[in-house]
Amino acid sequence: MDDLRLGVVEARFADIVWAHAPIASGELVRLCGQELEWKKSTTYTVLRKLCDRGIFQNEGGVVSALLTRDAFYAAQSRRFVEQTFDGSLPAFLAAFTGGRALTDKEIAEIQQLIDAHKEG
Numbered sequence: 768m769d770d771l772r773l774g775v776v777e778a779r780f781a782d783i784v785w786a787h788a789p790i791a792s793g794e795l796v797r798l799c800g801q802e803l804e805w806k807k808s809t810t811y812t813v814l815r816k817l818c819d820r821g822i823f824q825n826e827g828g829v830v831s832a833l834l835t836r837d838a839f840y841a842a843q844s845r846r847f848v849e850q851t852f853d854g855s856l857p858a859f860l861a862a863f864t865g866g867r868a869l870t871d872k873e874i875a876e877i878q879q880l881i882d883a884h885k886e887g
């Protein structure tokens with residue numbers, strides 16, 4: 768699962784699959800025709816690409832997710848922090864907040880995350 772990127776159209780397609788999985792491939796074709804105005808061949812081409820990336824699988828005409836939406840975006844976020852901030856979560860948070868003040872609610876939520884993930 769080296770390629771954790773989704774283009775805009777791939778993300779819309781993935782959201783359809785995640786919202787309906789497991790889904791019969793024929794039903795997926797119908798939904799993509801309706802929501803994305805795709806032909807059957809386009810649906811199967813994009814599905815094959817995302818199956819090859821290890822995000823979905825199409826077995827016996829049933830499409831299911833190998834990664835949940837949350838797991839996919841969590842992995843994508845971890846890779847972004849690794850590549851952009853040399854793996855430093857504090858550096859990412861500093862850049863993300865951009866010097867703006869955090870609300871008390873945001874501080875409490877971040878503190879809860881820190882407490883829940885402390886080592887030892």
